[in-house]
Structure formats: structure tokens, C-alpha cells
Amino acid sequence: MLKKVLLLLLLPFLGHSQMVGVNLDKIIAKVDNYYILRSEVEQLLVRSQQQGQALDKCQALESLAVQKLLVAKAEIDSVIVEPVMVENQLDARMAEMVRIYGNEQNIVEQFNKSLEALKSEVRKQVSEQLTAQQMQETITEGLTVTPYEVKKFINAIPKDSLPTIPSEVEVGQLVRLAKLTVAQKGDLILKLNDIKKRIQAGEKFEELAEEFSEDQGSKTYGGDLGWAKRGQMVPQFEATAMKLKPNELSDVVESDFGFHLIQLLELRGQEYHARHILLRPEYSRLDMTDATNFLDSLRNFIVMDSIKFENAVAQFSEDDATQYTGGSLTDPNTGSYKMALDLSMEPNLYFTVDTMKVGSVTKPLPYRSPDGKTGMRLLYLKKKYSPHTININDDYEKIREFALMNKRNVEIEKWFGDAIKEVYIKIDPDYNVCRLFEQ
Template identity: 45%
Template sequence: MKYIKQGILLALCIGAMSNAQSQSTDGKGVVVDKIIAKVDDYIVLKSELDRAYLDFLSRGELSQGNAKCQILESLVINKMMVAKAEIDSIYVLDIEVESNLDRRMSYIIQQIGSEERLEEIYNKSVEEFKEELFDQIKEQMIVQKMQGTIGEDVSVTPGEVKKFFGKIPADSLPYFSTEVTIGQIVKIPDVNKDRKEEIRQRMNELKKRIENGEDFGQLAKKYSQDPGSAATGGELGFFKRGELAPEYEAAALSMKPGQISKPVETQFGFHIIQLIERRGNTYNSRHILNIPKSTASDVEEAKQFLDSLRTLSMTDSVRFEVLAKEYSDDQRTSGNGGFFSDATGAMRVSVEEIDPTLFFTIDTMTVGSITRPLEFRMADGTDAVRIILYKEKVAPHQANLLEDYQKIRAATVANKRNQIMSKWFKDAQGEVYINIDPEYENCRILVN
């Protein structure tokens, strides 16, 4: 769903919550810690470094001789960015941090099972966790904002790409495995009117129960089909205008705090919404979501529709890319004319990176062919139907400008951005006070 951000990292939240409890002691229960680095008014504690290093090891990373030094340098760089953000008047509002925390906590509660289970494991309330994590999350958000301002809008010319590629030794050129160009047109079956009316009536019944005194949060936990918020009683946290589905936002902002909406239909299903609080251009709400399920006849209609698009494409009446942009329900690929892309934006992807189901499908196809409509499940769990175009296959090869220009261009941009970042750090060091504990002098922090 649009309002359930995939950027939320469960490991980060769990690690932060564990860190909030764990401190080094001297064996007698007395907390032992010290400042090992200072950047203006911002400090790095030894316990921070120790926890970050343990987290590094817990991820299965091999410990190298300078791993702890590299981690300390990254912590110092973060403090530099926060200090420099203060100088440059780049800031993050507390309300933005609170909204971020709300979403993180909702996600982690979903993974653990319930708010009660979370409090049982860590012996702290959700509010206590949020209070302890507030400064840490705010720092992360400021760092991300600073990173976004450094080297933004970097562009390169074809000449720069060619020059960058020319400097790579022939024996250092990367070797790419088999790559394919694959497109899809996805259709989420439309739910028939009778089924929608059933859901609408069910939601109206829940609305009446709430109006008659039943607790909204308890009903959300029991009946809402939004896994990201059901565990927290349906509460979504603060969002800005334009971040939620338009129909949802319009309903929420038309109410006074405490009011409950009639059933509202969005692309995700039917919602009962309660506005909790409004702060300027942001608002907090909670909802109960019911998602109508399509019937076999709905799926068959979707298949027939896609079959007609397949015919249009195969007879060259309309290009596949045009049809995908106009009709595909998959937002990840429709903007690319239905084609999958890799991390660089190139629309030729390694067979090692594509979904196994997709791989086994194209493994039975010939290049240039389009499948009949196939049922599948989208990344968010939605049942859908799609047709797949197998446009191109490129054999394993060593990188070259003709076949791999997009990848080489992305590497050129990254190199240019790194140069800008290096210059930024050099300049920033002259604007902030940095002091490293003598114990870590051998780490040569921020020394080229």
C-alpha cells in the first residue's frame, strides 16, 4: 500500500531497541562508557562503537583488521553531517520524526505479533521506546537529508562516460552474466459490484458498532486487513498531504478529530477512517481496512482483457510499451513501458536477479514471444494476472560501451558523486571541530 513505506528497516528498529537496553558495565553493575569522538557539540560514545561493531559481526560480515576503524569513521561522518546541517540550517521537524517513529513501531509490532508481546519482551512501553529512539531517528533523518543535498543533480556527458570507461584496466572490467529484457502488463481483476456491496455493508455494521460504544482500536485489531496498522489499533501515524490515497486523505481531512467516516473506497479496498489529530499540513488517523476478493469470473474477465492487448501487440497494431504505460496496474514497471530494470535503471537485467517464477516462465519461451495471460501474486500479496514479453537475451560478456552503456554511465555518475562527497568532507572538516580519543589515533579517521 502507498502509505506503508518499504524503507522501514526491521533490523534497524530491533537493533535500536536492543541498544536502548544494553550498556557496558564494569562487572559490578556500574555503567562504564566514555566519549571517543567529538564533532562540535555532537559526541560518539564507546558503547555506540561497540554496539555497531557487534551488529556488523552479527550480520555475518568477516571481521577485518580495520573494520572497527571504518565503523568509527562512519559514525564520525554522521556527526559531521549533523553538525554541518546545523550550520547550513538544514533541519528535520520533530513532527516528521514522530511520524517516522510511528511507522517504524507499527511495522515492528506487526512482525512481533502485538504491542503487548513487544512490551513483554523488552519490558518497556511503546511510548518509552519512541522516547529513547527519538534522537537517534532524528539524527538518521538529518544525515539522509544532508546526503540528498550533497552531489544532487549530478549529470555526466557521453564524453565523460567514455573517458571513465577508458581508464578502467582491461583485466579489471566486470564480467556480466546472461541478461534479459522482459516486459509485463499487469491487470488486477476488478471486483464485481455485488461483492463490493457486501464489503460496504460489513463496514457500515462496524461503523455502527463503534458509534454504539465499541472501541475502534480493538475492532481494528480484530477485523482490519492492513497488517501494517492492525496491530496498533489501525493507527497510521502522521502523514503529509499527498502521501496517502486521495480518497482516504479527502475523507480524513473533511472530519473533525474523533469523527468516523462512512466506508471510503480506495484502490486498496474499503476503509472506515477516524481522524485523531491534525497539525498544520500533517494529520494522524486510524482506519479499518477490508479488501474485497475477486471471484473466478473477475479473474476470467481480466484474462480476456489482457488477451486482447496481447493480440494488439502481436499484430503490431500497438506497441507493447505503449499498452503497458496505459493499462498496466503495476506501478513499478508501467512507467518503463512494462520493462523491469536493474539498480542502475537499465532495462536489461541479470537472470540471477529476477524472480524465480519469472525466470522459469521465460525459460520456456522464445525471444520475441508474449505469454498468454498468467495468474500470479504481486509483491504486496495482491492476486493479479499478467502477460510477459521476452524481448531480448544477451549472452555472458565482459563490459563494453556498446552493450552496457547504461551501467557504465551509472558508475560514472557514482564516481563523480563520490568526488563531490570527498570534497564536501574536506571542506566540512575546516568548519567543524573534530577530536578523536588518542586510543583510536591509529584509525587515521578522515585522513586520505
Template identity: 35%
Template sequence: MNKKIKFALLFTMIFAFFGVKLNAQLQSGSLVDGIAVVVGNEIILESDIEDQANYAKQQGAQVSDKCEFVESIINNKLLIYEAKRDTLIENRSEAIKETANQKYNQILGQFPDEKTMLSTYKFRTSYEMKNAIEKIDTDNYYGQMKYGRITDKADVTPNEVTDFFNTYKSQLPEVKDEVTLSQIIMYPKLTDAHKDEIIAKLNKIKQDILAGESFENQARIYSEDPGSAANGGLYKNISKGKMVKPFEAAALNLQEGEISDPVESEFGYHLIQLVKKSGKNYDARHILLKAEPNDAEIATAKKELDSIRTLILNGRLTFKEAAYRFSDDKKTKFNAGILTSEDGSDRIEKLNLAPTVSYQIAGLNKNDITDVFQDTIQQDKKVVSIVKVDDIIASHQLDITTDYDRIKQMALNKKKNEMVEKWVKEKLPDVFISINNRYKDCAFKTDWRKSEAK
């Protein structure tokens, strides 16, 4: 494949790496580590290159040319360096630090104890791991923001899409078997008795706190929020609009140190304590009890959704109308229930479907609708669903007549990365870059070494 196309893929891959890679941080003093490249005041270690190459291979990418791969990393690090100097890019250090702490606590919630987690991820201390998460998130944020600033005006005309296709059609990948699907998701409703039971438990916890128990300790014991329970329920530096409306409204109506009555949100029921209010931001602790439906409540929801399915099958209601009127999934209810893939396309590779959905549509034909089934979505929320098979697309070579939107996106990505390449060459004379001599034989497309003498 043409190098410019591969370059576009590498940018995407490296951003993905920064978003998910946690366990490849080497301990300080590792003999295999060392400085590979310096870009301004940003350092690329040998371990960074090896870790990213391994991750890329795990994702199915070819990394046969290490020099080319290293160059893509240098490009990315230059974006990060310049983004930190760009006054139009907001400094989000505090928010990133807080998010890193939340991610740390979420990961901790998946392990029996902190020692096991640190051992699994090969960190010696919680401080080391939190710093690694913060660095990854910081690089991810600045790299993406600068990339976006450089390419925000990029666009392609229909003629450019056609030219791109004609030039690269023999190199375009084959699309695997795909489907387009629509869904209706319903959240089982809790009975009043069940709600009263949860509220009573929270009221008892509140009374214990007022009687002398620590809110922080009670959150560690009872809260079902994986993002804050291990931290005593604490969220720091919360900006207005970040939390769901019922939570925020209750928190901002409290005095510092005051505790709310139970507050209902889409996540369950909360006790909230306002810790500190400073300008537009605030710190708050909470104890969350999830509104988890029981078997009887799930059965009631299944029955209700099955009656809606019958109306659709009898032609009294279209799937689109039913999704708009009855679906509880905010992402799809206003879009006829249509599911989309990560790239925004309504075509989804069968291999990428959630296992439950894949099982339910097995053997169905176009326009068939599944029976009602129980599923689990984000944050282990129990739901009931039906899925309609809108289309089935057999594997095929990408073609402009059937895959125009995808080919347009590929052409746009190519143009964006050409813009970045041009920006890099223009910026290069003003940035100190030093590359270890072990890469002296690399035939880089950009002459990075001309700035080493600065």
C-alpha cells in the same frame, strides 16, 4: 579491485543492511559484545561490525580486510551523526516511529503469535524489537539524507566515463545472462454481485460496531491489512497525501469517532474511523477487505488479455500501444511496458527474475510473447499478464560500447564517494571519535585517532 571502487560498494551495502537486518540484535549483557567505536554521541558495537560483515558475505561481497570494513562503518556513522545535527535535514522521528510500528505488525502477521515471532528474531520483548526496527530505519534515513546532501551536485562528463573505463576495465565485473522485457498486467475485475457481497459484509461489521462492538477488536478479527490489523486497524500521525485518495478523502470528511460507509480503493474495500485530526495530520482506524477475484473473474480477465495478445501478434496493435491502453501496472504502462531492475536499467539478470516470469519466458526468443498467465504481485494481488522478450543479452565483460549507462553510474558512484571522503577529512577535526585499542594496528586511510583527544 581498486579501494575507491570497493568503498562505493560498501556504502551501498551498509545502507541495505540497515534497511533489512532485524534478527542480528544481541541481547543486552552478551559476553561477545562491547563498544568498538564512538563517533560523537553515536556508538558502534562489536556486534554491529560482526553482523554487518556476515550480511555482506551473504550478499557475495569480500570482507577479507576487517580494518577496511570497519573504516567504512565509521564513515557511515559519521554521516548519521552529522545528519542529525544538520538543520536542513528534516527530523522524521515521529514518522519513523510510526513506520517501525507498522513494520512490526506486518512481520507479526507472518507468524502464528507474537511469542513465536520474538523467539525467531531473538528478541525478549516487543518493545525491544520495535526499538531495533526504529533504530535501523533512523540510521538508514539519516545516512542516506546526508550522503545525498553531500553528493547532490555530483556529475560525470563523457570524458570522465571513458577515463574511468580505461582505468578500471580489467577490473570490471562480468555481466551474467540478461534479458530486456516488457509486460502488460491486468487486474481481474470483480462482478457487481461479488462487490455487493464484500460491501454487505462490511456493512454488517459496521452495524455490529454501532451496536456496541469495538472497532479495534473488529479490525483485529476481520481486517486483511497486515500493516494495521494486529494494531486494531490504527494508523497514527498520517500526513496528507500519504494514503490513497479514496481513503484520505473519506477519512477527512468524517468527524472524530465517526465511521464511514464502505470505501473502495485499489486495495479493496474499507471501513474507516477518524480517531483524531490535528493540523495537517490525522489518526484513523480501518478495516480492509481485499477485493480478491474468484476463478471465474480470473478466467474472464485471461480471455480479455488473450484477445489483446492476438491483436499484437496480428500487427493491429503494438505492444507499446497495448501497454498504454490496457495495462493496470502504473509503473510500466507509460513506459511501453518495459521492466527495469533495481538500478533503473532495463536489463535484468535472468537469475533475478521472478520465478513465474522466468518460467514463462524459458525457451522464448527475441520478440516472442508469452501466453497469458496468472501471477501474484505486491501484497498478494492476483493478476493476469503477458510478457514480451525485447532482447536477450549473453554474459559478457562490461564494455563501454554496450554498457555505457552502467559504467557511467559506476564512475558517478566513485566520484560521489570521493566527495564523501573529502567531506569526512574536512569534518574530522570537529568530531570526537574514539576507537577501541583492538584496532590499534589498523592502517586506516583516514587518521581517525587524531580527534580522540578532543
């Protein structure tokens, strides 16, 4: 059972299913100084069902125990996940919830809690899972598979046991973002200039950052971004920060992330230490008219074959992640351009693509970027692949990933053999039927 539950550590977390409430909660296991609650097991069962995994309560418990064991050993071995990584993951998941529920107010009404309260509930859980993943990467660092190992792996599977690959699609998008009006931009600049005056009058930068900044990853730390190397930050931010003198405040700077007030703290060669206060526009209130009209006209040229979709993307798309790949979307789990055409896909995308013919282009559709920006997009169905039995000619990359995952699991199983001897584990009598960590 251990090999199977190792895979469960890769299940997405902080989805809306994790907010499922339970009437009675209790501690059902202790791994070193970490506890497992009954609610955690029940939530993992729900989440695994949504991901198409067939789990029972013992498998869910073992998956969580494995995670706690990894976290406990990470603490012993000083494997650390930076707080900013946790906050960024939380922000990404909350943005996903906004996409699912439509807006932040709908989330608040659904769970009867503020967004900060919801994030507070799962911050520790996210931190633990990121730490467990970091520990796994540390254990398996440097592992690779050769083409020979890939072939050996797939040939070892009986032909009647080979999995079926579901329908897959390659989809492109062309994005136009809603633009700020001069008045909206002016309001943000005015607000940041007022904050700058308050700092110059003696108020503390870090306190105002905690109060006003919309960079959730840094506001908790008074806007502190830590040390950054040249080329690490967006150009507009970096160019301004590196021109400042220590403790000097910048004028308002606009970047793709919003509007910044920057203070340089230290400069060390090609590295700098800065903090900022970020304000972002209310993207949900921006006017979509210009973006819609632009895409309507551009779609006509694409449909008439006056311009190829990929060329239109390169010239006109405002999505940095896909502009130079012909607009191609990727599977968030594998990074492949082939995406499974099923409910694991983003719902709005799935229900649109499922009705499209290869080569067709949609009319402009509402779009929300991973960082919360709004706009419109065209979708283009490039290719569609029929369900088929997995084979090395069509699915080499998938098989390579499976083979590498199997190799990593073997390495982690060896590690567990030693690790469980060093960590105290206690299970509630109600779960004694679960024989944890069997090979």
C-alpha cells in the same frame, strides 16, 4: 578502504539474512553515542556475500562505523528521517519476506518470532540506515556529471580492468489481480461501520486505529497521516477527506489500498490533516480462477499476434507501475529496463526468465504485488543481451551512474576528513588491526 565501504551503505537491508543469530554478542566499537555489535558485523558479512561483495571483517566494521558517523552527524545537523518512512520501508521489506517464504506463518515458524517482534528487532537499524542515506544525500546534494566527465571517467580505467556486464534482459509483465467477492467486501465494510459506531459512542479514534488499522505506517500514531497537499493521496481518499468538516467521520471509502474510515482533523487551504483506519482483504485467500482464465485467453491472442503484448498491457493490465510502459519491469537499484539475469533478480522471476526465448510469453503465473496484493501475470521476454565488456555506446547510463557515484564518494571523503575530528570513536582491542577511515 574508505572509498569501498562507502558503496556498502547502499546494500539492501532487512533481508532475511539479517535475522541470522549469533551465540555471543558484544560491543566492538562506539561512534559518538552509537554502538556497533559483533552480530552487526557478522550479519553485514553475510549480506554482502549475497550481494556479490568481497568483504573482510575490517571492511564490514568500517562500513558500519561510517554509517554510525553519518547518523551521529545527522543528529548534530538536524537531518531527520520521518518515522512514517521507516515504517514504510519496514512494510516493504516484510512484504519481500512474505514473497520469499510464501506467507506470514512460514516466517513466524522460520524465526520462531511474531512478525511484530521481527520488525521491532530491526526498526532501529532501518532508521539508522535511512538516516545515513539521507545524510549522504544532504552532503552530495546538487552534484551532477556532464557527458565530458562520463567519458573522462571511463577512459581513465585501463582497458584490461574494465568490468564485464553480465547477461541482461528486458522483461514485460501483464497483471490481473484477484477480485474481492461481494461477501468479502461486505465483511470489511461491516467491520469498519461497527468501528465507526464505537467512535460515535465515545471510544477514541486513535486507540481503535492502533488496535484495528492495517496501515502499519500510521497505526502507531493513532492513524494520523499528517498534513497532505492536494494530489498527494489517492483520489478516492482525498475527495472524501476534503468534503468533511473538522472531526467529522466519513462513510467507508474503498481505494486501491483497501477500505478506509476517515476523520478530518484540520483543513488549511489546499492542505488537509486527516487520520484513518484501514482494513485490507486477506489477499492470499482470494480466488485466482477469473484472473487465470482471463490471462489464458489473452495469451492466446498475443501468441497468435492478434494483439501486441504492449497494447494488451495498456488495455488490460492492473499493475499501475507498468501499465503505461508496455509492462516493462525495472531494476530496483538502477531504475533501468535492463535487468541482470542472475540471482540478484527476484528468484521466481529469474528461474522463469532464464528458460525463456526472446519473444515468448509464459502461461499465467502466480503474482504478488509490492503492497501484498495477489493475482496472476504473464511474463514476456522482450530482449536479451549477451555478456560484454562495458563500453560507452551500450552502457552509457551505467557508466554515468558509476561516475556520479565516484564524484559523490570524493565529496563524502572530504566531509569525513572534518567529521571524524568532531566525533568520539573507540574500537575494541580485538579489532585494532582494522585501521579505520584510511583513504
